Amino acid sequence: MTDTSVTAVKLSDAAIRRRMLKEFWFYFSRNKGAVLGLIVFILLVLTAIFAPLLAPHDPTQQYRDALLVPPVWQEGGRAGFILGTDAVGRDMLSRLIFGARYSLFIGIVVVSVALSGGIIIGLIAGFYGRWIDTVIMRVMDVILAFPSLLLALVLVAVLGPGLTNAMIAIAIVYQPHFARLTRAAVMAEKQREYVTAARVAGAGNIRLMLKTILPNCLAPLIVQATLSFSSAVLDAAALGFLGMGAQPPAPEWGTMLAEAREFIMRAPWVVTFPGLAILISVLAINLMGDGLRDALDPKLKRS
Amino acid sequence: MSLLNIRNLTVRFATSTGAFTAVDGIDVRVDKGEVLAVVGESGSGKSVAMLAVMGLLPDTATVTADEMTFDGQNMLAMSPRQRRRIIGREITMIFQEPIASLNPSFTVGYQIEEVLRFNAGLGRKAARARAIELFDAVGIPEPEQRLKSYPHQMSGGQSQRVMIAMAIATNPRLLIADEPTTALDVTIQKQILDLLMKLQEDSGMALILITHDMGVVAETADRVMVQYKGHKMEESDVLTLFENPQSPYTRALLSALPENATGDRLPTVSDFFKAADAQIAAEGGAA
Amino acid sequence: MSVVVEGRALTRDYLVPGSLTRKAKLIQAVKGISFSVEAGKTLAIVGESGSGKSTLARIVALIDPASGGELLIDGKPVDILQHRPTREMRSKVQMVFQNPYGSLNPRQKIGDVLTEPLALNTNTPARERRERAEAMLVKVGLPAEVYNRYPHMFSGGQRQRIAIARALMLNPDLLVLDEPVSALDLSVQAQVLNLLADLQDEFNLAYVFISHDLSVVRYIADDVLVMHKGEAVEQGSREALFSDPQHPYTRSLFAATPVTDIEAIRARVEKRAAMRAAV
Incomplete structure (x- = not known):
């Protein structure tokens, strides 16, 4: 335990960051499911970015001579439509590829709105405590008391159907989760000595909240954000399915499902593929979230 | 007459950065009715050795020993069932955070x-x-x-x-106390140590006291084992240890006690640690 | 000698809120304590858990307000209930905490830990802040290269050095040290105590040193104040207190502190041997 034996090697900022990243990857990569989830998620992102290059057809182009064409490996399938076409002759594969854009967009917008709202509310409640905390948290409890999809539906009914309003509604429904999580983390961190130390150094309340406490509360929030990302995709699909989300002809996966309802017996592929797309992306993101939790949580305990 | 006898005990942990040897070839002997103090600073492996005897280490640890006998019974050859009959009845343990x-x-x-x-x-x-x-x-x-x-x-x-x-x-014959008073105030510490010593004297059980506190050692132990980085630095009876410590590491520890300070400054101890490391190296060369 | 800090009959009460089955209770954690510390001197406050010594430390460090009494820093009364401590006040009093694992923000680089007090309380330009932080690291016995590392890369003793460096960045007159060595190993404790002694000589610092360990207090203190259940049961110079403790509580503390005196060990060993022979 010689105290002065710090290796006097000068580590650059980049070297330190690399070291921490390596440590993170060590824990993340031990969870095989998480790695698989990450790979699928990256593919999903790439698909969304390069959708115009990947898609063989325009997603809204209707081929009147090719209504409900089955996938290529089934009898009657055509090489031009690998996954078949829907009731108005649009290429399924192209629609699914462009649908990835919608899903990612919805996930990112909903999570960012819910996360930033939740962090601000949670920080204020956790940091100031007393009656402010009581008032804020009771309001959050009221929101949480509603079944989430039902509340989103009500909000959309008030705001009017459409993708933007659906996203706003879902974000409002999710926001209390983030607020509660932030509040709990802030209350725990607030007691730690380093916060008192920062106060002795002269830090004011705003600085204590944003610069001292918040960075130490991020790990559970990141995990929650990933998990909410997939729920947001799912809820947006559900709203789309109920006709309250993205409106046709937008190739959003949930809306595609809704449009295909009546053909479920005659042309199962128009229902199966959007359903599978939702299932796979939600599963992948959840697996990734689990891995993040494993990688980030023990790290907090160690330091 | 020895009650617990361990020869060449080694404990290794598998970690993210490779294997880590917490205890490196230590011999432990406790006689019936004896108070043995195991002293060391954090990272010395003083608790790990005893936890290994109790079978309380996590799965990542590998424990090896040439010999491990309790009252003449070979603990290495025991079935888990036989072992459980001894641990928790014949050998019991108390911890730092009551x-x-x-x-x-x-x-x-x-x-x-x-x-x-x-x-x-x-x-x-x-x-x-x-x-x-x-x-x-x-x-x-x-x-x-x-x-x-x-x-x-x-x-x-x-x-x-x-x-x-x-x-x-269960009227054990060996009680292992791992830093039993570290979390307590001094006046309470005194009461607990007095109680442990009284129980020990009345029942004649052996007591292994793991501690970092030289004062606690001075007030309780018959024999003392000093550990550093998983190695045994010294094993002496308590009077010899304080009067005429054999190893440079023990001398360093004693001189670092504020009550032994002569003059204005406490001695700088890193030199002694170098000596301790050299002692380990020399042993390694001999073995 | 100039008095840096003076407390006059300081008190601190807590209201423990009641519930359905319990009445609200007023707890007096500090009951009227007076003291003063001169520049370059150390006042040790000794007590066990629940004695109110840490509460007093937080009052002196301008973290919590006192409920009553007066706190004077450099002869000027300070009341943080009425005004937030000014930059000037902050620069005079700094604190080092007990647990070096808890007192450094795990997400803050060492450089930011050290420059934060300067950035918040002075108008020092960034470049000079960095230079001063690196110089301070060297002063507390760490290489300047650790500037951009994170706290988890350091041992307990090194972290406590960093915490001391942070407290010294503003050139304070007074350091409040709340059990600064009790979480450290014996060997590291000695090094930190030496460091504190050196820094006191160099900067003519006044220390308020909170501790439960009488051997450490005896080593570092000039004056000692013994606290028990919120009251100062005994205060005086180190020599007087250690040679002739007056209060029964002080005496019981002395009696309970284990000693490594050779003659005491010899007596105990002989007693045990005699007892064994008798059996």
Whole structure:
């Protein structure tokens, strides 16, 4: 335990960051499911970015001579439509590829709105405590008391159907989760000595909240954000399915499902593929979230 | 007559950065009715060796020893069942954080009676009577009332008394106390140490006291084992250790005590650590 | 000698809120304590858990307000209930905490830990802040290269050095040290105590040193104040207090502190041997 034996090697900022990243990857990569989830998620992102290059057809182009064409490996399938076409002759594969854009967009917008709202509310409640905390948290409890999809539906009914309003509604429904999580983390961190130390150094309340406490509360929030990302995709699909989300002809996966309802017996592929797309992306993101939790949580305990 | 005898004990842990040797070829011997203090700073592996004897290490640890006998019985060749018959009955242990060592959901009475019924095979009524007797022996006032208390209703000192009562419930022949007073105030520490010594003298059990505190060693031990980075630096009787320490590392530790300070400054100890490291290296070369 | 800090009959009460079954209770954690510390001197406040010594430390360090009494820093009364401590006040009093694992923000680089007090309380330009932080690291015995590392890369003793460096960045007159060595190993404790002694000589610092360990207090203190249940049961110079403790509580503390005196060990060993022979 010689105290002065710090290796006097000068580590650059980049070297330190690399070291921490390596440590993170060590824990993340031990969870095989998480790695698989990450790979699928990256593919999903790439698909969304390069959708115009990947898609063989325009997603809204209707081929009147090719209504409900089955996938290529089934009898009657055509090489031009690998996954078949829907009731108005649009290429399924192209629609699914462009649908990835919608899903990612919805996930990112909903999570960012819910996360930033939740962090601000949670920080204020956790940091100031007393009656402010009581008032804020009771309001959050009221929101949480509603079944989430039902509340989103009500909000959309008030705001009017459409993708933007659906996203706003879902974000409002999710926001209390983030607020509660932030509040709990802030209350725990607030007691730690380093916060008192920062106060002795002269830090004011705003600085204590944003610069001292918040960075130490991020790990559970990141995990929650990933998990909410997939729920947001799912809820947006559900709203789309109920006709309250993205409106046709937008190739959003949930809306595609809704449009295909009546053909479920005659042309199962128009229902199966959007359903599978939702299932796979939600599963992948959840697996990734689990891995993040494993990688980030023990790290907090160690330091 | 030796009670516990361990030769060449090594404990390795698998970690993210490769294998880490916490205890490196240590011999431990405790005689019947003896108080052995194991001294070391954090990272010396002083607790790990005893946890290995108790079988309380996590799966990532590999324990090897040439010999491990308790009262002439070979512990290495034992089935897990036979081992359990010794550990928890013949050898018991108490820990540093008494409040954390007790289950917060049950009364202390329930917890000690459970020990008595499973490890001493007593009936419900006999267990209750013996629990009261034990609480009395460890100096808890109004034992009948206190049996109904939950751990959070007790102070640190009282919780440690409860832990001691549980540990001596089966009349063990060896009690291992891992930093039993570190979390306590000095006046309480004094009471707990006095209690441990009195119980030891009355029952004639052997006591292994793991500590970092030289003062505690001075007031309790017969024999002392000093550990550093998993190596044994010195093993002496207590008087020799303080009067004429054999290893440079022990000398360093003693000179770092503020009460031994001569003049204005405490000695700089890193030089002594270099000596200690050299001692380890020399042993490694010889072995 | 100039008095840096003076407390006059300081008190601190807590209201423990009641519930359905309990009445609200007023707890007096500090009951009227007076003291003063001169520049370059150390006042040790000794007590066990629940004695109110840490509460007093937080009052002196301008973290919590006192409920009553007067706190004077450089002869000027300070009341943080009425005004937030000014930059000037902050620069005079700094604190080092007990647990070096808890007192450094795990997400803050060492450089930011050290420059934060300067950035918040002075108008020092960034470049000079960095230079001063690196110089301070060297002063507390760490290489300047650790500037951009994170706290988890350091041992307990090194972290405590960093915490001391942070406290010294503003050139304070007074350091409040709340059990600064009790979480450290013996060997590291000695090094930190030496460092504190050196820094006191160099900067003519006044220390308020909170501790439960009498051997450490005896080594570092000039004056000692013994606290028990919120009251100062005894105060005086180190020599007077250690040679002739007056209060029964002080005496019981002395009696309970384990000693490594050779003659005491010899007596105990002989007693045990005699007892064994008798059996």
